[in-house]
Amino acid sequence: MNVTGHTSGPPAEAAPATGPDTARQPRPVSIRDVAAAASVSYQTVSRVINNHPSVKESTRAAVLAAISDLGFRPNRAARSLAGGRVNAVTVLTSDTTRYGYAASLQGIEEAARAAGFAMGIQVLESAAGGQIRDAVQRATEPGTALIVMAYDRAGTKALAAVPAGVPVAAAVETPSGRQAEGKPWVWLDDRKAAQQATQYLLGLGHQTVHYVPIPASTGTSPRLAGWRRGLEEAGAPVPEPAVGGWTADAGYRAGRELAADPAVTAVLCGNDDVAVGVLRAMAEAGRPVPGGVSVVGFDDTPVSAYLTPALTTVRLDWVALGRACFALLHSLVDPQAAARAGTPLEAELVVRESAGPPPAPGTGLEGSGHGPG
């Protein structure tokens, strides 16, 4: 099973290497070509493609016709070199594949494309100061704005490192804290969502709810804060949060600890991947879900509804957040684009199968501290 079976060449039926493939492209059509075709000066063409108001309607129509005839597309590089409007955005993020990140990226891309912006990605390899500074520097180019995904330490540091004067918007985990430093941001209010999920579990009859956190972007994590608040408001004991992480693997490790504690009957997880790991640990420990332990996730990934048990989780609309983030940025760099933010969406607890009442004493479903697995 060869993975990179063929990394070098065209298939057998392909043209030779010196074929038309290596031919230079004909020079693309420029505003001068359009100008000539429309019998105007090239400055007028520039006005038309920039929606400048003072162009006679008949002139505009002629230019537009020539543009379409010739298939003219403005050269982005020339535009930004000449000091035109910002027409590109590069996203700084420490991750591209985890659900919240990938979905946000998707929303940004959709909105950017609709606005005619090019979208770039620059990954933050680590949270080390030098690396962050370098990455921000590389991303900061004339003519391109920045979006920072500040869901984690690397992101918040990058946001702080963006020099004043660079157009930027951030998607943040929490608006508290000073990492935004006057930079505009969007967020999902998962503090309230965590509180509500906690209340839901308490309402099912659990004495308390344990929490497996995802890594926080700052000292204060809104999901953790919401969980704690939910507990406190109900007068329930506040257990120490587990050692968490982003992945199912991290959830599994936390889940093993939790499964060994008979007092644990309800677990809130920082995301659905973590919940998968917790579910696995519970199964291995012989703790049925939801009969013995309840598990609730965060995100509602596309797979969560098809797990067994189907995951009860908080649905968060990361795609919409990404769109909102771009809209915010767009309004910053283009006055005409202002106020196109979509309707705010509500986070929603999706009740499925993985949470229920705590086990009744004597049913044998309470944790024994050691399962068959």
Added chain:
Amino acid sequence: MNVTGHTSGPPAEAAPATGPDTARQPRPVSIRDVAAAASVSYQTVSRVINNHPSVKESTRAAVLAAISDLGFRPNRAARSLAGGRVNAVTVLTSDTTRYGYAASLQGIEEAARAAGFAMGIQVLESAAGGQIRDAVQRATEPGTALIVMAYDRAGTKALAAVPAGVPVAAAVETPSGRQAEGKPWVWLDDRKAAQQATQYLLGLGHQTVHYVPIPASTGTSPRLAGWRRGLEEAGAPVPEPAVGGWTADAGYRAGRELAADPAVTAVLCGNDDVAVGVLRAMAEAGRPVPGGVSVVGFDDTPVSAYLTPALTTVRLDWVALGRACFALLHSLVDPQAAARAGTPLEAELVVRESAGPPPAPGTGLEGSGHGPG
């Protein structure tokens, strides 16, 4: 639970809107500044930053020192306008969040960043001819190369629409067929992998193996071909492939059909998400996995090992594929970059819990056609 709790402004402690945030950036340092600092002409600076061989070593050192002192970074737009080397890549893809796509993207980004390339993404909304043509047009800019993710119809169409002369590399589902048309490509040989997975299931004692496909990029799907080949070589009957798709939801729908057929004892799935849906359908139908039915996936997503049952699946290294794809592209546009392709990796069947021998007759584990669920 307000999702876009705050989409418009800075937090309370932020600077006023007219603060330093809106100040214009000071003019970035140019090659002329560097030239002045190093007491050479700016052409010499250009030679140094382009690694031109004919520069005296002492001159080069002086220029490099000035570059570092001044924090000079070349302007990408100016470079490509002036006709310099390709220094950016934009990826055309119909998806950014599904595992294979997202992981490939990650590999491309890593490799592009390491090579100093900017990376952009352009999503293909549909496979409609006009849309594809537009997307390819927009992505085709002077100074930027293209990578096409041709794992699906939209991707193969986009690849075919790339004009000759534009530097491009593709990650394809299958190198057969004419969609590549002389354009260089990389791929993962999942045909062999599918064949091997099928053989594995047959070896466990199953009479045949059913298949739930992912959508094919062309008329011929390598995974499907490998599955069929595996069956034929063993002289096993070749059932009609199920109606598949990309998602757990598609897998679930296929799984319900399959679960209703008592003759089905082994199911190979086009990817792990589909497998999750099949697993769910089997559970609902009261068909235990692997006791009653075996299920095997494709990809080995980070979550697959933590499902219950843990998923037996074919591990595919999409990140490495992405890196290889960029390396191929890089060698095309920069002679000095040639042949840096990494070691080819083997696809690997990861045996976990979801596949086993078929149920013995009379154990009650054979499908009854109607489960309790």
Added chain:
DNA sequence: CTGAAAGCGCTTACAG
């Protein structure tokens, strides 16, 4: 409302 100039920051030839 429209045209002519200057210049963005670079890289190609072309000179020496």
Added chain:
DNA sequence: CTGAAAGCGCTTACAG
């Protein structure tokens, strides 16, 4: 080995 010219395709002022 290094310098002076021309120009990439645009957009800003500046004129009229």
